[in-house]
Amino acid sequence: MTEQHEVFALHYATRDDRTRADSFIFDDDHASVHRVDYFVWVLRNEHRTIVVDTGFDHAEAARRGRTLLRDPIDALAELDVDPERVTDVVITHLHYDHAGSLDRFPVATFHLQVAEMAFATGPCMCHATLRAPYTADHVCDMVRKVFSGRVRFHDGAEEIAPGVEVHRIGGHSRGLQCVRVATRRGPLVLASDASHYYENFEQEKPFPIVDRVEEMLEGFRTIKRLAGHASRVIPGHDPLVAERYPLLHERGYSDRCAYVLHADPSA
Numbered sequence: 729m730t731e732q733h734e735v736f737a738l739h740y741a742t743r744d745d746r747t748r749a750d751s752f753i754f755d756d757d758h759a760s761v762h763r764v765d766y767f768v769w770v771l772r773n774e775h776r777t778i779v780v781d782t783g784f785d786h787a788e789a790a791r792r793g794r795t796l797l798r799d800p801i802d803a804l805a806e807l808d809v810d811p812e813r814v815t816d817v818v819i820t821h822l823h824y825d826h827a828g829s830l831d832r833f834p835v836a837t838f839h840l841q842v843a844e845m846a847f848a849t850g851p852c853m854c855h856a857t858l859r860a861p862y863t864a865d866h867v868c869d870m871v872r873k874v875f876s877g878r879v880r881f882h883d884g885a886e887e888i889a890p891g892v893e894v895h896r897i898g899g900h901s902r903g904l905q906c907v908r909v910a911t912r913r914g915p916l917v918l919a920s921d922a923s924h925y926y927e928n929f930e931q932e933k934p935f936p937i938v939d940r941v942e943e944m945l946e947g948f949r950t951i952k953r954l955a956g957h958a959s960r961v962i963p964g965h966d967p968l969v970a971e972r973y974p975l976l977h978e979r980g981y982s983d984r985c986a987y988v989l990h991a992d993p994s995a
Contacts, residue, residue: 730910731891733771735918735989736807736976737962737969740783740800741766741825745793751925752933753941764965766825768800769918769989770807771909776889777809779836780818780907780918784828788863792824798985801832806976806986811836818894820920820964821904822848822870823861830869838873841896842883844903845870847939852902861901861937895954897922899944900937908954911990917955920964922947929961962989971995 742765749758769780783800784792801811811832818839819827830838848867853859873879880888882905885895891910898904900921907918922944923929929948938944955961962969972993976986 729890731773731775731889732910732912733773733891733990735909735911735916735962736770736772737767737973737987737989738770738800738803738806739765739767739970739985739987740798740803741789741794741796742967743794749936751935752927753936753938755933763967764924765967765970766794766800766965767969768803769907769962770804770809770986771892771907772807772809773891776816777814778816778818778889778892779804779809779811779814779833781820781826781920782817782829782833784825788824788828794825801829803985806984816888818888818905818907819844819870820906820918821901822867823901823921824863824866825861826920827866827870828863830866830873836878838870838879839888839894840870840879840881841894841903841905842881843896843898844901844905845874845879845881847902852939858939895950897943897947897950899940899942899947900935902939904947906951906954913990913992914960915954915956916989917951917961918964919951919961922951923961923963924965925963926961926966926968928963930958959993 744763748762768783771778789796817836893908894905906922973987975984
């Protein structure tokens with residue numbers, strides 16, 4: 729039986745020293761500044777709490793010149809989520825900004841596509857361009873989770889809990905997966921890097937970090953089909969998410985970072 733969930737985006741980092749050329753292939757306005765924001769996501773109802781992606785920490789931010797606004801694991805506190813008790817974590821792909829701090833979830837099972845592990849540990853990583861978005865320590869951490877029996881591999885589409893599905897998209901990385909989750913306003917698709925920005929999938933403009941362009945383009949159509957309506961697709965890095973969805977106002981935090989995605993968007 730399908731169960732509805734609340735869905736939240738936790739904004740933990742940003743970068744504004746980049747241009748539209750870093751976000752879109754074949755964009756006429758290639759020189760304008762184009763910010764990227766970084767999120768992790770939480771799905772919850774009365775039965776479960778699932779974390780989607782784990783972000784990067786202070787050391788990784790320093791290595792890559794990113795602005796860390798808050799530790800993504802600490803940001804979970806705004807939702808009263810204790811990482812030491814989380815039982816399921818979906819890793820959409822193993823790029824550095826989605827798969828750090830795995831050891832801070834000591835009892836979790838990690839959900840990953842077979843193709844992503846093969847890609848991140850295989851001959852493609854002999855190419856500097858393809859391995860650039862990966863951090864070797866993150867990948868090795870996931871290998872250790874495999875050997876400790878804490879990875880559940882998926883090969884394509886699969887329901888991981890009532891109302892929560894993963895779907896392999898590919899394109900950006902070989903085993904990139906999105907998450908489709910049932911909410912009060914219909915199925916919501918956490919696109920992650922299947923579409924960094926609204927503009928990517930709305931105008932079918934590929935993102936420059938790409939393994940297979942055709943898969944990325946087909947992926948734009950797949951995430952819209954899975955959502956049933958474009959308004960229920962949540963891109964992985966778009967600052968517009970923070971403009972279109974309300975902040976969580978359950979508590980009086982001075983540094984709020986949780987956006988309510990199961991609410992109706994403002995635009």
